[in-house]
Amino acid sequence: MRKGCLILAAIAGVLVLAALFVFFSFKSTQNQLVQKDEAVKTAWSNVDADLQRRADLIPNLVETVKGFTKEESTVFGDIANARAGLLNAHTPQDKIAANGTLDGAFGRLLALTENYPQLKSNEQFLRLQDELSGTENRIKVSRLRYNNTLREYNTFVRSFPNSIWAGMLGFQPNEAYFQASAGARNAPQVKF
Numbered sequence: 001m002r003k004g005c006l007i008l009a010a011i012a013g014v015l016v017l018a019a020l021f022v023f024f025s026f027k028s029t030q031n032q033l034v035q036k037d038e039a040v041k042t043a044w045s046n047v048d049a050d051l052q053r054r055a056d057l058i059p060n061l062v063e064t065v066k067g068f069t070k071e072e073s074t075v076f077g078d079i080a081n082a083r084a085g086l087l088n089a090h091t092p093q094d095k096i097a098a099n100g101t102l103d104g105a106f107g108r109l110l111a112l113t114e115n116y117p118q119l120k121s122n123e124q125f126l127r128l129q130d131e132l133s134g135t136e137n138r139i140k141v142s143r144l145r146y147n148n149t150l151r152e153y154n155t156f157v158r159s160f161p162n163s164i165w166a167g168m169l170g171f172q173p174n175e176a177y178f179q180a181s182a183g184a185r186n187a188p189q190v191k192f
Helices: 002-066 073-088 092-115 121-160 163-171
Strands: none
Touching: 002 073, 002 092, 002 163, 073 092, 092 121, 121 163
């Protein structure tokens, strides 16, 4: 009888230890999922802030170019529409798509400088172009950090046994990677 009680106590002890192991594994994974999800949100916020900075610089650059160009209203309209699309986009996927449209329209604006040599020497245009170049570098770094953070999150969510806990907690892989737009592979030819 005493031997049976010892066996039952040992089994109960093993079950309690197994339950504690599962519980702590679950809580640890939950905490890591929350941290990684917040890291993705922070990285996206940085990209978003840099995109906003660029969107804020573009009207100044457009106004400077307008002062030197004639009858280029199609390009200016395309930029205004693309900028509005970026500012009105709410999800990362929508902002990524709108950014691609803005990249194309903006490339056409920079190509205009070829037709207006006096614009190339304008101090305000050169200053704005330098600011925009710095902002583009910021965007590049922010996108890289965002994509790396997103990759880490997705790897963690898809890995076993994290995938079990992630599914139970409602964490899903996020495929909103920031990729270069189709036209970005061909840089506009701008010569000074």
